[in-house]
Amino acid sequence: MNLDLVLTGGRVVDPSRNIDRITDVGFADGQVAAVGDGLAARAADVRDVSGKIVTPGLIDLHTHVYWGGTSLGIDAEDFARTSAVTTCIDTGSAGPGNFPGFRKHVIEPSQTRILVYLHVSFAGIYGFAPDLMVGESHDFRLMAPKYAAKVIDANRDVIVGIKVRIGRHASGPQGIAPLDVALGLSDETGLPVMCHIDEPPPSYETVVSKLRKGDVLTHCFRPFPNAPVKGDGTIKEAVLEARERGVYFDIGHGMGSFSYRTARAMLSGGFPPDTISSDVHAFCVEGPAYDQLTTMSKFLGLGMPLGEVIARSTVKAAEAIQRPELGTFREGAVGDASVLSLTDGAFALEDVEGEVLRVGERLQAEGVVIAGRWWHPQ
Incomplete structure (x- = not known):
């Protein structure tokens, strides 16, 4: 099966399938087509997301x-x-x-x-x-x-x-x-x-x-x-x-x-x-x-x-929201993905009462896939 897009080399985290490992995610016809190794050779568009986190x-x-x-x-x-x-x-x-x-x-x-x-x-x-x-x-x-x-x-x-x-x-x-x-x-x-x-x-x-x-x-x-x-x-x-x-x-x-x-x-x-x-x-x-x-x-x-x-x-x-086609990399699910980085640094995160939590890492956006197409790099 030919793929429209593959995200390769990222840490894929999909809690719906208990996946947390470095592998590829492939998309075709607006849907998730496959999660596994070595998918890049089958894709028209390959995005190297090494060092990033890939989630549904x-x-x-x-x-x-x-x-x-x-x-x-x-x-x-x-x-x-x-x-x-x-x-x-x-x-x-x-x-x-x-x-x-x-x-x-x-x-x-x-x-x-x-x-x-x-x-x-x-x-x-x-x-x-x-x-x-x-x-x-x-x-x-x-x-x-x-x-x-x-x-x-x-x-x-x-x-x-x-x-x-x-x-x-x-x-x-x-x-x-x-x-x-x-x-x-x-x-x-x-x-x-x-x-x-x-x-x-x-x-x-x-x-x-x-x-x-x-x-x-x-x-x-x-x-x-x-x-x-x-x-x-x-x-x-x-x-x-x-x-x-x-x-x-x-x-x-x-x-x-x-x-x-x-x-x-x-x-x-x-x-x-x-x-x-x-x-x-x-x-x-x-x-x-x-x-x-x-x-x-x-x-x-x-x-x-x-x-x-x-x-x-x-x-x-x-x-x-009773939409099982979302939030998962199950084959046939909606072909959406979020590409994130877990960035090291010194971050101050406040709550609504003014308390500040000082943390050494935080999530940041690196890219978005919508309907099986690369939509936007941060």
Whole structure:
């Protein structure tokens, strides 16, 4: 079989297949064709990635990429170039009222893949500024499950779930009620919910106790108040029960939702996140989140092995969105790959509370393969 592209000589790390070795990855007809030695002779395009790490295309489970349509939006293709992310999951930037514009003007023209958690609020997370923060879930008149169900049924190729935001800032006087609306929409459409949580009320325990198997709690390692751990560092019982039910716990770093103190307590308690995501948007892309690779590097700095960090940004993220063709080098899978370097140096990585973790290595982007073609070298 002739191959369109081979990445040769790199350290291939594919947790979905328990691969971690120097070998080649071949692509044909937009798909993964083979992983093994000596593939270069069969390819029209050979890229020597010796000394680099080659992973299935990275998936960032929490992004905001409705560029130009919401004040939070960043450009997905620019993000791919700097963070080697081949699939951005936009989480609630658009609701049923403005999703058609998102699809036509951003998703369809994008060379990188954009999938969506559709917001249950009519216009999604429509407008923020650093000094203007109005939670879209404050006004119950904006909850639009009937409209959202219609949009979901017409766009199931790109909509993977339902987004709702809960907490003092996001839902304010409505408390947990918008989550009940989202769960009802989930029952109607069969899609899972991703729930944002910020400061109380309601409490972390109250929110997570409502989530079901397959639902995602994002901002899961947030700081006090509304952290998943008690003051003594022990994990709250409702959190343990939710994992037992099959709830996914996603990082969603963002502007205010990732604490080293919480992360250390959760990791020491044997509770790593299911997925690592950046929650990249216009107000955190220059810090403290920056991008997906910076967020992943923070977990390396906390002692998580490289393979586990990559799994939580590839196969585990694909599992959460029920897209098994992504996040793997299985033969016939989507032909996406991320080429990374693990760079030595002195790096200062901050969390949202201002704590700085000083590390001796970090991940950086070196190139991207999309649909079996070399797309961009960093």
